[in-house]
Amino acid sequence: MIEIFTDGACSGNPGPGGWAGLIRVPGCEDFHVSGGDSHTTNNRMEMKAAINSIKFVIEREKLCIDSEVILYSDSKYVIDGITSWILNWRKNGWRTSSGKPVENKDLWEELHSVCCKLKVRWVWVKGHSNHSENEIVNAAAQKIASSGGK
Template identity: 50%
Template sequence: MTNTEITIHTDGSCLGNPGRGGWAATLRRYEGGKEVKKRSINGGVKHTTNNRMEMTAAIQGLKKIKKGEKAQITVYSDSRLLIQGMTDWHHKWQTNGWRKAGGKPVENRDLWEELLTVTDELNVQWEWVRGHAGDRRNEEVDAMAADAAYKAA
């Protein structure tokens, strides 16, 4: 039996915040340690925020994976908000009726809920990478997201 692994590198971009935005994700499938498939996707939105684009990139990447996929999936992002939201904070937010510790509503609740839905039945790990620090896969999705933001109408 071969080990199957899927990596998803994601990024969001915004020209102004809020402003025109773009998101990008690159999915790579590995069988037995060898890359067997690569797919890149991106898109843009006329008026949005950077955080929404970071989250949208992860959602759109994860939507490309079939429910119940048995592979180990690792999502890489330079967004600390996304990583910490999915690894540490969302449980408390849900328990507190989607409110933060200070009682204010969680921003982008719709996208957090969608992230939880798309990760259901998947084995997902979340990993933070430093943005603009020479990580070639992060730089790749950064360029794709920026291009999508420029083209957003």
């Protein structure tokens, strides 16, 4: 089983942001991925963390052969979006139930695309609640956000 822990952060919303992922593979040292953007939102950074962490696993095919992938996130936006809302958004031409265009459509499409390559189970964790892996990725994302998204 592969475990992925992700978080995103933004200094201002919008503002400079950072994202981070910790990938735990049995029998290996933990892998860390991260990045940022100089002008973004917290939700986009949360999504980038999930997308890029899943891509990391996919790009290393030997990691994911017949492996269950569990992704932990403190973002209800990401988890509810990918497990529930996206079905109706796609059916409704990327419109919300109120008829407005879906925000972050580009990233929702990318997240959906990478998720189709693996079976991902999504688990919500409460942020800032002493969940050790969430604290690690939170600190990494915050550091990137506070350094201007670099």
